[in-house]
């Protein structure tokens with residue numbers, strides 16, 4: 001039997017319970033790899049609630065609203081984001097599901113993708129934090145703004161994260177001169193990073209997005225081994241030189257038991273904002289091929305677009321300024337896939 005059904009006395013139009021159960025069992029929701037579990041649906045008269053355990057927007061309701069029988073009900077989406085297992089079961093997850101965003105190679109847009117995934121998840125209704133773990137070049141204060149504001153430290157010596165565009169952000173860039181961070185040696189940077197992770201007073205979060213330093217060296221390995229991580233997102237351009245490094249990143253995370261939630265191919269093509277012509281300046285489909293070869297979900301192929309860069313340079317990301325822009329919708333689509341993948345991968349573990 002499906003969900004919790006209550007039929008109100010005044011309700012003459014709603015179909016019978018077995019009919020609805022049957023219809024629900026046949027529906028496939030976007031981003032979902034299984035049919036709708038019973039406990040996701042509550043129907044009370046004409047009011048129907050779908051409760052989803054990951055960040056999602058109303059698009060997920062479309063198949064229900066389009067259905068000839070189910071579409072007669074008034075569907076409402078509710079999120080109850082699940083806290084998923086992490087790579088260090090003995091370490092309790094005091095904040096949300098931790099997603100590290102990593103790239104084997106520098107300059108492929110890892111920080112940009114991290115920021116935009118965090119904003120997109122927030123716009124999908126999640127409470128989101130961001131940790132700038134790119135100790136050698138913390139760029140979140142530039143991309144999210146508020147560079148001049150320093151992090152406050154409370155009486156318990158915990159750092160209070162900044163709130164920028166609806167997400168909570170902690171970055172060494174808000175603490176120290178970025179030039180100082182650039183000369184830190186490996187162990188120093190590694191220790192600073194772990195401290196930033198542990199000693200930030202995060203509010204209750206659904207997701208914590210970590211912008212990792214580029215590469216697969218000691219700092220990245222130590223972080224991946226010592227901290228609780230739910231899943232990793234790999235960012236690459238389609239270029240051959242970036243792909244080999246992306247595969248190294250996938251291997252590193254797998255070695256330490258961190259599941260790869262997906263891959264984003266950034267700068268997949270350049271699209272002229274005047275005439276719309278597309279040019280694959282870094283090659284074609286390289287990231288998609290790696291995703292296929294490594295059996296990693298491809299979460300998106302994002303264009304190289306001046307509007308993405310200029311928003312991030314000004315601390316006013318396109319997603320925050322224009323959430324309904326076509327590029328913003330594309331990023332939210334990737335974030336929806338990410339949230340669902342993270343959930344389903346944890347279920348099949």
Ligand SMILES: Nc1ncnc2c1ncn2[C@@H]1O[C@H](COP(=O)(O)OP(=O)(O)OP(=O)(O)O)[C@@H](O)[C@H]1O
Nearest residue numbers: 106107108109110111112214303304305308309312
């Ligand atoms: N899809 C895109 N379209 C336009 N510009 C982009 C895109 N992705 C990234 N950029 C720009 O490219 C530059 C480098 O991006 P970013 O700092 O995110 O790379 P990174 O991989 O994090 O670099 P690093 O290795 O230094 O940490 C930034 O100026 C950013 O705004």
